[in-house]
Amino acid sequence: MLTFPDSRETRTSAVREADLFSRLSEQIAHAKAATTAFAESLANIDPASVNTRAALAKLPVIRKSELLEHQQASRAAKGDPFGGFSALGFAGWNAHAAKAARVFASPGPIYEPEGHGSTAYARTARALYAAGFRAGDLVHNSFSYHMTPGGWIMDAGAMALGCTVFPAGVGNTEQQIAAMHDLQPTAYTGTPSFLRILLEKADELGTPITSLKRASVSGEYFPPQLRESLKARGIVGTQTYATADLGLVAYEAPDATGKVSGMVIDEELIVEIVRPGTGDPVPEGEVGEIVVTTFNPDYPLIRFGTGDLSAVLPGPCPTGRTNMRIKGWMGRADQTAKVKGMFVHPSQVDAVAKRFPELGRVRLVIANPDQKDAMTLHAECASANEALQAKIASALRDVTKLGGDVAFAARGSLANDGKVIDDARKFDV
Helix, strand or coil: CCCCCCHHHHCCHHHHHHHHHHHHHHHHHHHHHHCHHHHHHCCCCCHHHCCCHHHHCCCCCEEHHHHHHHHHHHHHCCCCCCCCCCCEEECCECCCCEEEEEEEEECCCEEEEEECCCCCCHHHHHHHHHCCCCCCCEEEECCCCCCCCHHHHHHHHHHHHCCEEEECCCCCHHHHHHHHHHHCCCEEEECHHHHHHHHHHHHHCCCCCCCCCEEEECCCCCCHHHHHHHHHCCCEEEEEEEECCCEEEEECCCCCCCCCCCEEECCCEEEEEECCCCCCECCCCCCEEEEEEECCCCCCCCCEEEEEEECEECCCCCCCCCCCEECCCCCECCCCEEECCEEECHHHHHHHHHCCCCEEEEEEEEECHHHCCEEEEEEEECCCCHHHHHHHHHHHHHHHCCCCEEEEECCCCCCCCCCCEEECCCCCC
16 A cells, blocks of 8 residues: 655655656656657657756657547557557557556547556545545545546545545436445545535435545536535545546645645656647746656656646645646647638747747737638737838748738736637627
8 A cells, every 4th residue: 555645745856856857768768669659759869868857848749639640540540549659458459568457538539558557547646645535534436437547547546545435436416425325435536516516416305415524626627616615514625637648647735724725746747838839848937738748657658748738836835745836727728720711720829939039928819800810919029110020920921821910019918828829709600
């Protein structure tokens, strides 16, 4: 049984960085040797040279949408159902590889492998411990166990802590309420909205649920009003950020008063925040896409773009945990839009901005006055002039093959929300 937290949660940043990057070269070498996808994408990379964040930032980002494309293409050719990213196999293909224990499906579908004895999902124990879960707690787990890994991710973490798990899954509200009354669980995992449904339905039935003291919620937005509503019932609710591909990424850690301040990154990951559509890390505090490198040998994702937006918070967690903190989920990074029948990507907007080092933040706003698509590139600039404006407009046309206006803005005036393309069109219905 694993014990959490461990001493790694309070080590210095320098010690943590040294540990992670001393292991990274081995993981990259393994990814190249064990998967066809990384053997190709990292063919010219010497694993030993990737020993700093700057070196890591030079590697390509593989985004979830690209992962889906790789899997679809491979499946169409009756090849590897994981698109070349898995180090595992099963009867029928990749017979020489270690065999997968389970295969899960996420929307797309995207298939995720899990190995025998894997601790990738058990890492969730760190988040559950921070949420107050302890050995012996009965955990009512209402994440789905059917096809998707959600239920198994939380199940593995709770089991690693020594908790007892009731695998409730989704739906069957009244049956779940009956089970909660019979078993008296002290902890809950699932979506926040389903917890609200359970509590309100139990009230309606005249059999309120009073045994719950802790809840670790995930999978959707956790409204502040619901957090306060749970607190009024004596339930401390915290958020866990996990994905099917990676397992635990970050988690809330309440202080002694129950207050949370951002989400702490898990100890077994390297997390970067990059400008949407690129692989370029942004300065601390700037909103960008969460990119994760995992040390899971079975599914060795290197610079995996989650598609989620967040920003790094300054300083350590008030609880004493010293790892990087992020603000939590702040939207989606994939802002591709179709303008006049052509796709415009965040990477194209970034390519335009990189031609002009005097620019700060940029944002392409798409509108449709008179139901006709029109683009305007808003750009922060301290030395704006008509000649520069014309050059930027020319670059915008060159890169996107679409015409657009350029509007200058004062430095620091554009919103720090990670939005590169703002589709503000309104359509008549």
